[in-house]
Amino acid sequence: MGELRVDACLDGCGGVWFDAFELQRVDQPGETAGEWLVDVRHDPAVVVNFKRKRACPRCDGVKLKRHFFSARRRVEVDHCPNCGGYWLDRGELEGIRAEKAEEAAAAAKPKPGLTPEMIRYLYRLKLEGTDNAGPTANP
Secondary structure, eight states: OOOOOOEEOTTBTOOEEEOTTHHHHTTSTTOOHHHHGGGOOBOTTOOOOTTSOOBOSSSTTOBOEEEESSTTOOOEEEEOTTTOOEEEOTTHHHHHHHHHHHHHHHHHSOOSSOOHHHHHHHHHHHHHHHHHHOOOOOO
C-alpha cells in the first residue's frame, strides 16, 4: 500500500490518469495518492472539449470510450478498452467519491421491514385476538 502512482495534468486541465485497477485502489486505507488528488492544480484558462474523442495516453492509436462510471449515471469517465485505464476530468473523482459515500450511507441505514421481534409481537396479538373474539352473533 501507499505505492500508487497516478498521472495528473498539473497546471493544465486538472485531469487525472489512472492505469488499470488504480482507480479502485485510490481510496483504500493506507493509500496516500488519493489525498493530493482532491485539488489538482489547474489552469482556469484551459477549456476542455468534451465532444472530442481522446487518445489513450498509454496505448498508441487507441481512442478512449466515454461512458457512465456507475448505474446511477451521474459521472461520465473516459476508459481505454485496450489497457483498462481511466481518464477523469477535473471534478469527476469527487463525483465518484460522492456516489460511493451515498452508497455506503444507504447500506448502513436499517432496511425497512419487519424484525423478528415485530413478527412475534404481531403473532401474539393475532393469537390473543382469536382467543378473545368469542362467537359472533348472526342477525
